[in-house]
Amino acid sequence: MTKASLTPRSLAAQAMGKVDPTTRGVVPPIHIATTYLRDEDNGYSTGFVYGRPDNETVREAESVLAMLEDARAGALLFGSGMAAATAVFQALDPGDHVIASRVMYWALRNWLLTEATRWGLNIEFVETDDLSSLKAAIRPGETKLVWIETPSNPLWTITDIEAAAGIAHAAGARLAVDSTCASPVHTQPLALGADIVMHAATKVLNGHSDVVAGVLCAREDDEFWQRIKTIRKMQGGILGPFEAFLLIRGLRTLHLRQERQAASAMALAERLSAHPMVARVLYPGLPQHPGHDIAARQMKDGFGYMLSIQVTGGEAAAVRTAANVALYKRATSLGGVESLIEHRASIEGAGSPCPPDLLRLSTGIEDVDDLYDDLDEALKAGA
Missing domain, CATH: 3.90.1150.10 (Aspartate Aminotransferase, domain 1)
Structure with a gap:
């Protein structure tokens, strides 16, 4: 039996089967190093340079999350759900038009109303479960991002992800989905056409009310995804190794x-x-x-x-x-x-x-x- 033949349930239960190479412990250790030794030729053959963007425990958690969402471009962990969500909007350009669900996580809605406009973004809230309203709000060539939350907190309205992706893509926009209240067990937005999926990993992904974290998963490793990676690296919105370790523990029983x-x-x-x-x-x-x-x-x-x-x-x-x-x-x-x-x-x-x-x-x-x-x-x- 190969890893490729295993179900997400089995892979998550064993955290992708990672074993500590030194002790053979079935629970890998927490890596806390903040800096890494250079090679003799001054390079970094291990791929680890500095603790802000590079941590093995964080990467292990990201590998489980990318597997669960079937994210070809991988996953990026952040210090909170808000840090993950706002990084997507910060990757846009001033003047870009954004459509967001009217009913959504209240803190992000407030940020879009008060802070995103200071970045020069043009935010429009729409009942995204009404596809005719979504179509009417789209501005071809101007709308760069459609952000939906489904089920939407706290009214639990449902937006058709596949249809919303078609509307967004026809106008040259990306579709991002806050899937916190669905989890990858119940919904996989990337498979339905979304470009990015966000989770407040603080919630059910961790499941024990003892970690604050956020994650983004992407379908394609394109210029926009690279921009989000740069934002996380340069702004320092990282997750600590201990929190990543606890998140892995939670994902095992998701x-x-x-x-x-x-x-x-x-x-x-x-x-x-x-x-x-x-x-x-x-x-x-x-x-x-x-x-x-x-x-x-x-x-x-x-x-x-x-x-x-x-x-x-x-x-x-x-x-x-x-x-x-x-x-x-x-x-x-x-x-x-x-x-x-x-x-x-x-x-x-x-x-x-x-x-x-x-x-x-x-x-x-x-x-x-x-x-x-x-x-x-x-x-x-x-x-």
């Missing part, structure tokens, strides 16, 4: 966690849809979800670990519900083994597209009956 989390999220969505104190459940796995058919086509092995509920009693009842959970943790972030609950509108503030009666739920690996009972009791207490 498939197991995602299968459990997606199954539990689906079960919760179905049961909460019948709850008298829940006005609406937002989850692409539900047949009544507007993007269900597209999600069923472009997602596999489940519909992800994130869902939101809108509480019948409005904002006050939603806040009281979050205050009365016992098993769920009231905390920002998502994708960890522990389930989290958050009232997003109060976090995002003025201008948020998030309804005030909405609670965002990140499904962990706890017993699904315990999770439902906790929400049931909290909803009743918050009514």
Whole structure:
């Protein structure tokens, strides 16, 4: 059996089968060196020059991520999801027109509104799940990047990646996909035509709420990808070796966690849809979800670990519900083994597209009956 014949599940479980050459340990060591010895001819035959762009532990993590996304050009790890995402926009030229999903990760949306314009970028927010709106916003020759998030946080709308790629490419633009809330277990955007995929690796890729990291994966090693590499190298948006080591640990169990989390999220969505104190459940796995058919086509092995509920009693009842959970943790972030609950509108503030009666739920690996009972009791207490 060759490595090429193995499934991504097996390759991730063994972190690509890397073994420490000195001890033969099945868990490779953490490489912390910041500088490397030159050859006698003053060259660097090992390919390692300096710790900022060159670290073996980081490269090992990148190899697993590139494999999971089937990224021919490879993967680049950054010190955070925001560092990874903003590097893509910084690689553009002043005056470039950019289309971004109206509903998306709030911190990046704020950065695009407040900082990207200072770079001279022309940012336009569109309901990218509406392909007619996306087509109408495209400016052939001017639009250089279409940035979509699917499923989009926290409303979980679904954008057709393949169709969006066709629209972007026809206008000479690139398509980048924030796939944080899908993970490569459920969606592979590059295989659907995207040029770049981004993950906040802090979330489900790591899965243990103890690492802040971001990653970009690319389909083609072109001039734009080389520009992003240069930005990371020169601006120093790197990930440390210890964090990369922890990320590798998390990636080993990604498939197991995602299968459990997606199954539990689906079960919760179905049961909460019948709850008298829940006005609406937002989850692409539900047949009544507007993007269900597209999600069923472009997602596999489940519909992800994130869902939101809108509480019948409005904002006050939603806040009281979050205050009365016992098993769920009231905390920002998502994708960890522990389930989290958050009232997003109060976090995002003025201008948020998030309804005030909405609670965002990140499904962990706890017993699904315990999770439902906790929400049931909290909803009743918050009514």
